[in-house]
């Protein structure tokens with residue numbers, strides 16, 4: 001269930017409005033645990049699964065599933081799905097395009113100029129190459145939006161599959177070839193054992209001088225202690241971070257006050273409860289009829 005109890009209750013009501021046959025309960029008031037076949041989870045407590053002997057399906061209330069696929073206590077016969085609606089990908093695309101526009105055009109400086117009544121136009125070069133790490137549901141939406149505003153886009157993904165003419169790279173050598181070309185690197189990977197700690201010192205040293213790093217994947221993609229020395233060397237020149245190893249980011253964390261870091265509190269894209277309810281009901285229906293589930297996660301692969 002979503003983190004805030006009021007959101008969880010609203011989701012349960014939306015689910016029941018869509019299908020009166022579903023008995024949607026809000027944890028911890030789960031009723032008879034033997035009756036529970038499907039759970040919608042987000043940052044669930046440890047040791048939850050063993051109480052539900054007839055569980056068949058867990059739906060993540062969002063796109064990331066690392067806390068589910070990484071949970072050794074979740075029985076192997078339980079399927080995992082993600083809840084990804086169109087609004088999530090649009091929200092992510094808007095966030096990335098806005099972050100790049102803000103960095104290149106210096107809106108923060110114009111705001112300061114406005115406070116001082118100062119007319120001070122500054123030029124910027126239009127050509128910008130963006131490397132998107134992960135070209136899945138979020139990454140491919142971001143790619144389309146970046147292209148629509150004229151950026152050159154490079155994409156890195158596990159399979160290396162091409163995406164509508166975007167130059168595609170894969171593997172460590174592909175990443176190393178793409179990095180020096182990019183003015184902006186956007187991390188939109190799922191968190192798996194292969195991607196954890198990918199954003200670290202060696203990768204930063206291959207980035208362009210004064211480039212921009214945007215991490216909207218997961219906090220554990222970034223080796224935090226490597227970032228400030230990298231920013232001091234100018235590779236990258238600035239970082240926009242939406243996700244952190246510890247959330248909320250601790251008050252005394254050095255990232256808060258760093259002039260080359262922009263922080264947002266894990267809001268790049270938010271799951272729309274209405275759209276989520278539709279997905280959940282659809283997967284419930286498919287579970288009952290034995291059809292293929294929507295956005296089924298490959299638990300072995302980790303995403």
Ligand code: NDP
Pocket residue numbers: 063064065084088092133134135136137138139140156157158159160161171188189190191192194195216217218242243266267268269270303
């Ligand atoms: P998808 O599963 O649709 O796509 C994942 C992409 O990552 C795929 O292109 C996949 O490659 C690629 N990938 C996976 N492992 C590797 C690897 N080892 N090397 C290279 N590429 C790899 O996920 P989504 O796009 O829906 O979401 C991505 C992540 O974004 C989520 O897991 C979550 O962490 C984060 N997120 C953050 C939000 C926020 O508000 N900050 C909101 C929503 C999502 P291939 O295509 O070849 O399989």
Ligand code: OXD
Pocket residue numbers: 061062063064065269270271
């Ligand atoms: C998600 C997220 O994975 O909000 O959906 O981070």
